[in-house]
Amino acid sequence: MRRAPKDSRARETLVRFALWLVLVAVAIGYVHWYFRGIFTNFGSTGTAVYIVIGLSVVLIIVARKISERRDRRAQVLDSVSDEMKRQLLREACVLAIVLERLASESYLEKEIPPNVTIVTRRILLDRLTAMGLRDGLEPWLLDLLLAPDGHWTAEQKQRAMAALECFEVLRWILGLSELRSLTADPKYSVADARSLIDVKEPEKLLVLASWDIRPARDGAARFFHRCWAELVARREISTAAEPDVERALAVRAQIEEAGYTGDYLIGARTIPELDTQLLFFVTRRAYTRWQFLSLLVDILAGDAPVGSLRKFLARYFAPADVAEALNADARA
Numbered sequence: 001m002r003r004a005p006k007d008s009r010a011r012e013t014l015v016r017f018a019l020w021l022v023l024v025a026v027a028i029g030y031v032h033w034y035f036r037g038i039f040t041n042f043g044s045t046g047t048a049v050y051i052v053i054g055l056s057v058v059l060i061i062v063a064r065k066i067s068e069r070r071d072r073r074a075q076v077l078d079s080v081s082d083e084m085k086r087q088l089l090r091e092a093c094v095l096a097i098v099l100e101r102l103a104s105e106s107y108l109e110k111e112i113p114p115n116v117t118i119v120t121r122r123i124l125l126d127r128l129t130a131m132g133l134r135d136g137l138e139p140w141l142l143d144l145l146l147a148p149d150g151h152w153t154a155e156q157k158q159r160a161m162a163a164l165e166c167f168e169v170l171r172w173i174l175g176l177s178e179l180r181s182l183t184a185d186p187k188y189s190v191a192d193a194r195s196l197i198d199v200k201e202p203e204k205l206l207v208l209a210s211w212d213i214r215p216a217r218d219g220a221a222r223f224f225h226r227c228w229a230e231l232v233a234r235r236e237i238s239t240a241a242e243p244d245v246e247r248a249l250a251v252r253a254q255i256e257e258a259g260y261t262g263d264y265l266i267g268a269r270t271i272p273e274l275d276t277q278l279l280f281f282v283t284r285r286a287y288t289r290w291q292f293l294s295l296l297v298d299i300l301a302g303d304a305p306v307g308s309l310r311k312f313l314a315r316y317f318a319p320a321d322v323a324e325a326l327n328a329d330a331r332a
Helices: 008-040 043-079 082-107 120-130 139-146 154-160 163-173 190-198 210-233 242-257 276-300 308-317 320-331
Strands: none
Touching: 082 120, 082 139, 082 154, 082 163, 082 190, 082 308, 120 139, 139 308, 154 308, 163 190, 163 276, 163 308, 210 242, 210 276, 276 308, 308 320
8 A cells, every 4th residue: 555656566456455355345245135134034033043143153263263272272382391491481581681781771872860870780680690590691691791881882782782683583482472574663672571570480381393483484584585685786795796796686677577576565665675774774684583593493493402592692792702702613
């Protein structure tokens, strides 16, 4: 609808959809009129029978949905061990606390009234201790949390922002939220991080199995490669070879020739219509999701330890040399 004023194909699709809705409404109305007419010929008894039949159909549908949901819940509960659920929740809580500190550090960029005392550092350290999480923290992670309020560097805050996408993925894996499409604006919230504290029984979490995650992983990979191809076509990737640029331009030409009907929509704009700054943002977000989901698939399939999550997150929080060493060990 938002593309219709400037896109003839969008207008054509919109008209088709509107006509389909009209046809469905007419069909439902006709069926209702026809059967109601038959039953009302028998007076109030026929009307009552008609209502009972209608309610019975609705109840059957609702009962089937409830049964399917119950079966699905039982299947999900059995697919991931309780120990794995506890470990994943533990890692999510650590990440949530670090992201709360990030939010506080970003807030401190503003001018704070002299009568306001910031105690985020102390509160979060006390929370870590109360949850039994402090002793197991890596030195590079503990250094961030022990730093005085307002002492994170601009570079530290900028790198840590990408971990917000990892936290959203973890909440989805734990069954605590839906995973927003990469074509939609992210809705990162500090309240989501704080809500993890309320989870007292991780064994009851509907943690997704590895096979449930793979479609999202593959979708993120496809989206990333489409965005990357556009950046290469714009010559924004300095390391891209000329043959790669030519292939990216050919892909863009094919999409344009097809009228963009096969391209992703970010809001009401296709990927070639995005400004470069936004395109870099969605590309980085897609890459982060793809890589993090790939690691979680390995963890839930038993091919990697849960501790690999900390090594992965080091790229956003640890000093560059530490992060590089940890990632080298992970690759080895």
